[in-house]
Amino acid sequence: MSLVIVGSVALDSIETPVGKVNDALGGSAVYGALAASYFTKVYTVGVVGSDFPIEHIDLLKKHGIEVEGLEVKEGSTFRWSGKYENWNQAQTLDTQLNVFGDFNPVLPESCHTCNSLLLGNIHPDLQLRVLEQCKSYNFVACDTMNYWINGAKERLDEVISKVDIVFMNEDELKAYAGKKDVYTAADVVLQKGPKLLVLKRGEYGSVLIGDNTLFFCPAYPIVEVKDPTGAGDSFAGGFMGYLAKVGEMTPQNLKEACLYGTVMAALNVSEFSVVKLANHSFDHIQLMQDELKLWMKI
Numbered sequence: 001m002s003l004v005i006v007g008s009v010a011l012d013s014i015e016t017p018v019g020k021v022n023d024a025l026g027g028s029a030v031y032g033a034l035a036a037s038y039f040t041k042v043y044t045v046g047v048v049g050s051d052f053p054i055e056h057i058d059l060l061k062k063h064g065i066e067v068e069g070l071e072v073k074e075g076s077t078f079r080w081s082g083k084y085e086n087w088n089q090a091q092t093l094d095t096q097l098n099v100f101g102d103f104n105p106v107l108p109e110s111c112h113t114c115n116s117l118l119l120g121n122i123h124p125d126l127q128l129r130v131l132e133q134c135k136s137y138n139f140v141a142c143d144t145m146n147y148w149i150n151g152a153k154e155r156l157d158e159v160i161s162k163v164d165i166v167f168m169n170e171d172e173l174k175a176y177a178g179k180k181d182v183y184t185a186a187d188v189v190l191q192k193g194p195k196l197l198v199l200k201r202g203e204y205g206s207v208l209i210g211d212n213t214l215f216f217c218p219a220y221p222i223v224e225v226k227d228p229t230g231a232g233d234s235f236a237g238g239f240m241g242y243l244a245k246v247g248e249m250t251p252q253n254l255k256e257a258c259l260y261g262t263v264m265a266a267l268n269v270s271e272f273s274v275v276k277l278a279n280h281s282f283d284h285i286q287l288m289q290d291e292l293k294l295w296m297k298i
Contacts, residue, residue: 007120036241238264
């Protein structure tokens with residue numbers, strides 16, 4: 001079983017109340033791939049510049065992540081700079097698209113027939129371009145953001161009609177559906193075709209909403225949050241990595257996937273960049289998931 005993740009690969013400069021980093025490894029494809037790599041074989045598709053440090057590619061390979069689809073182009077890697085004055089909202093200080101501005105995702109032949117696919121929050125046109133290249137897959141998920149909801153909604157509608165799982169936070173969901181009530185808004189999304197909406201709620205956890213599914217999962221308690229960048233991508237990667245491993249979207253498998261995604265997001269936010277995400281054993285991840293189940297009494 002395998003998972004293909006298409007998204008951004010970036011060098012991030014981040015400042016939070018507890019510290020800062022410069023040109024640290026980031027991007028939706030990176031966070032998602034590292035989180036998923038504990039559960040299944042992962043193929044990542046993205047683009048970086050000629051300035052991208054080779055040690056970052058080595059890190060992905062160390063986790064067994066296939067990088068055949070990671071294009072290296074002459075120029076500079078996508079860079080994002082942000083500051084957190086509170087943990088729920090990043091203030092963007094600078095965005096330099098660089099080679100990512102001309103990103104044209106091309107799936108290697110090995111990814112054309114994939115077990116599962118996660119489309120990171122890139123432009124809906126790019127998400128559709130990837131879907132056109134897929135010959136078959138068990139299930140596909142997409143993530144998005146307010147920028148695309150506000151600026152490319154018709155194309156996003158088309159993406160959502162073609163996927164099985166949609167990841168959104170509450171603000172994104174309400175903006176997309178034009179509704180103030182979460183469950184009414186969720187129904188708008190599900191009516192377009194997906195089987196499941198995964199509602200990301202940050203420090204308040206997540207909710208799975210589907211025709212026969214309603215599951216509330218709290219966030220895993222972290223003593224000290226250091227960097228929330230990539231938390232949603234890590235959650236989605238862990239979620240989809242587990243689903244790719246088991247191969248079926250049963251109610252129980254979806255719950256387990258949600259719990260694992262929660263653990264991966266918790267690891268991510270407990271250190272800057274991908275430091276904690278990249279340096280754990282599956283045994284420790286399983287222990288955290290077991291603890292979460294114990295606290296939830298399930």
